[in-house]
Amino acid sequence: MNQLKTIADEVLPVYEKDTGEKLVSARELHQQLFSKQEFVNWIKRRIDNYGFIEGEDFLTTLSKSTGGRPSTEYLLLLDTAKEVAMVENNEQGRAIRKYFIQVEKQSKVEQPKTQLEILQGTINQMVMQEKDIKQIKQENEALKHRMDNYDKIDQLGDLQQRLNNMIRKYAAQNGIAFPEAWRHFRRSFNNSYRTNIKTLMKNFQTKHGLKSITAPQYLSMSGRLEDAVRVADKMLNQQTFLTNKELI
Known part of the structure; x- marks a missing residue:
């Protein structure tokens, strides 16, 4: 997460890699959706039910240990995050999906020209x-x-x-x-x-x-x-x- 740049933070943070890929923390998304399910069960169920593939739809990394066992963190590609928000099928999920779409449009407008x-x-x-x-x-x-x-x-x-x-x-x-x-x-x-x-x-x-x-x-x-x-x-x-x- 330290190597990522935050490009938006109005509703929840949206990060960007140096390659231009835009990512969302699954844990932060889970919190913002106010889901009552335990995070680990929630994210694994989403991955299994919708066929998300590691390396294509999401990335995983280990959190820094604070003395205990490090937890697995999931970074969702922006398109994956939009789909996860949509399948919540509630007003909060729809609002977050619209937020992601707006961030994506704004990013395209502000994207600097290549050499x-x-x-x-x-x-x-x-x-x-x-x-x-x-x-x-x-x-x-x-x-x-x-x-x-x-x-x-x-x-x-x-x-x-x-x-x-x-x-x-x-x-x-x-x-x-x-x-x-x-x-x-x-x-x-x-x-x-x-x-x-x-x-x-x-x-x-x-x-x-x-x-x-x-x-x-x-x-x-x-x-x-x-x-x-x-x-x-x-x-x-x-x-x-x-x-x-x-x-x-």
């Missing part, structure tokens, strides 16, 4: 920091690429000229013809704004009695050039975003 858990937590934190650094680098590369694109596109002139220059640059980047690049643009525009630019152009043409209209003309006349430039900008930077994702 392995601390190391794993440190590693997890380092991995998260590395991911954050990669994300920052990715965002910086995307921003640099975007600024480079703006530097290479003539910012002078109206939005329609700028849009044409961006579509032309997209065609050069992807090795496709200028009309094909415009088809890519129309598809991206439709996906971005959940619409159909061909239908919009046809309705606009009918409404205003126009013989024909091109996509740049429609976007300019309908006031949607700024929307179109945003779509073209995403198209120009899409390849960079895909490349960055592959690096993660």
Whole structure:
């Protein structure tokens, strides 16, 4: 008993070994249950009736001799002590069982982390920091690429000229013809704004009695050039975003 640490003592002492096992003195439990049976008969009957195994469910030790024959002391594992308290089938036994359950819950909350858990937590934190650094680098590369694109596109002139220059640059980047690049643009525009630019152009043409209209003309006349430039900008930077994702 001297090598045991007391971790709770509100109702009766609960002890803990250096291995973390939690134990209860059967003699102290017997006293707290107010049992009228003699302790030796009481504990032996519990062990026999419920098949408790020494070394698994309880431990035994000899008390210090005070001149007479040393007595056998029984240390019950906490689960065993809960079962012994429950089978008393009275209010005191049920109250003590609840006390043991509460001690067990509190012990789990306060249990310190092992060195392995601390190391794993440190590693997890380092991995998260590395991911954050990669994300920052990715965002910086995307921003640099975007600024480079703006530097290479003539910012002078109206939005329609700028849009044409961006579509032309997209065609050069992807090795496709200028009309094909415009088809890519129309598809991206439709996906971005959940619409159909061909239908919009046809309705606009009918409404205003126009013989024909091109996509740049429609976007300019309908006031949607700024929307179109945003779509073209995403198209120009899409390849960079895909490349960055592959690096993660």
